[in-house]
Amino acid sequence: QNGSVDLYHNNVKVFETTSTGASVTGDITATGNITINSAAPNLIFTESDADPDFAILLSAGQLKFQDTTNTANILTLDDDKIQAVKNLDALAGIDITGNLTVSGTGTFNGNRIYLNGADPAIDFTDSDNNSDYRLQNDNGTLKVKDQSNANAVRFSIEPDGDILIPADNARLQIGASQDLEIYHNATDSIIDSNTGALKILSNDLQFLKQDESEFLLRAVNNGTVRLYYDGSEKLQTTSTGISVTGDITATGQ
Numbered sequence: 001q002n003g004s005v006d007l008y009h010n011n012v013k014v015f016e017t018t019s020t021g022a023s024v025t026g027d028i029t030a031t032g033n034i035t036i037n038s039a040a041p042n043l044i045f046t047e048s049d050a051d052p053d054f055a056i057l058l059s060a061g062q063l064k065f066q067d068t069t070n071t072a073n074i075l076t077l078d079d080d081k082i083q084a085v086k087n088l089d090a091l092a093g094i095d096i097t098g099n100l101t102v103s104g105t106g107t108f109n110g111n112r113i114y115l116n117g118a119d120p121a122i123d124f125t126d127s128d129n130n131s132d133y134r135l136q137n138d139n140g141t142l143k144v145k146d147q148s149n150a151n152a153v154r155f156s157i158e159p160d161g162d163i164l165i166p167a168d169n170a171r172l173q174i175g176a177s178q179d180l181e182i183y184h185n186a187t188d189s190i191i192d193s194n195t196g197a198l199k200i201l202s203n204d205l206q207f208l209k210q211d212e213s214e215f216l217l218r219a220v221n222n223g224t225v226r227l228y229y230d231g232s233e234k235l236q237t238t239s240t241g242i243s244v245t246g247d248i249t250a251t252g253q
Contacts, residue, residue, distance in 0.1 A: 044068065123147065 007015035016023045028034075036043065044055045052069030065075040073085045115122070121136035125147075132147040133154075144155040156164045165172060171183040179195040191198065203221040208214065214231035218224075227235040236243045 005017045006013050012025075014025050016025075040057060040059045042055055042057045044053070046053045046068075052067045054074075055064075055066045055068045057064045057066055061079070063077040064073050066073055075085065076083045115137075119136060119138050121134050124133045124135070126132055131149070134143075134145040134147050134151065136143050136145060140159045142157040143153050145151045146154050153164075153166050154170070156166065158164060168184055168186040171181045174180040174182075175195075177195070179193065180198075181190070181192040183190055183192075202219075205217075205219040207216040207218070209216065209231075215226070215228045215233075217228065218226045225237045226233050232245070234245050236245075
C-alpha cells in the first residue's frame with residue numbers, strides 16, 4: 001500500500017512503478033506503436049558512462065533533438081523547415097530540390113558543385129547594400145549579371161568561347177593600378193596605356209583592314225617594313241635604305 005508495484009523475471013526486478021511513472025530495467029520490445037502523450041512529450045537518452053546525453057522533445061509543434069548535457073538544440077523540425085543548429089556533416093552527400101540559402105560561410109571539401117536545372121544560377125547578395133550579382137548559365141552562355149541594375153550582363157562567356165563585355169565604355173583594366181585599359185566608347189575602340197611603353201611583340205607584325213582583305217602595314221623580324229595605300233605596297237625598307245613605289249612629294253627642302 002502507498003508503494004510500488006514490482007514485476008520480476010527469473011527473480012530479477014525488471015519493472016517498477018514510481019511516484020512519477022514507471023522504471024524499467026532492461027530492454028523494451030514493442031510490436032506496435034509507442035505513444036507518449038503530454039503537453040511536451042520528451043524521450044531522454046542518458047548514457048551512464050559518457051557525455052553528452054540527448055533527448056527528443058516535442059514542444060509547441062516543434063520537434064527538437066537536444067543535447068541535454070549542454071542544454072542546446074542540435075536539430076529542430078517545423079512544419080516548413082528543418083534547422084541544423086550545429087554543423088551538419090552529410091557524409092554520403094546531399095540532394096537539394098529547391099533553393100539553398102547559406103547565411104554564413106559555406107565550405108565545400110569536394111572538387112565539384114553541381115547545379116542542375118533550367119538556367120541554373122548562384123546569387124551573391126551583399127548585405128552592405130552594394131551591387132548584388134548572379135552567376136548564371138543562361139541558355140548555354142555563362143553570364144555575370146548585376147542584379148542591382150535590372151540584371152544587366154556585365155560579363156559573359158559564349159558557347160563558341162567568345163568572351164563579352166557587352167557595354168560601351170566598360171573597360172578591361174589590367175595591372176595593379178589599372179595602367180592598361182581596353183574599351184569601346186560607342187564610336188571608337190581604344191587601347192589606353194598610361195604608364196611606360198606599349199609594346200607589341202611579334203616576328204611578323206601585321207596591321208590589316210577589318211575584313212583582312214588588305215594590308216595597312218607589315219613588319220617582319222630581320223626583314224622589311226612595308227607601308228600600303230589602299231592595299232598596294234608603297235614603301236619598303238631594305239638592307240640599304242628604302243624602296244618607294246610611285247612618286248615622292250616633298251614640301252620642304
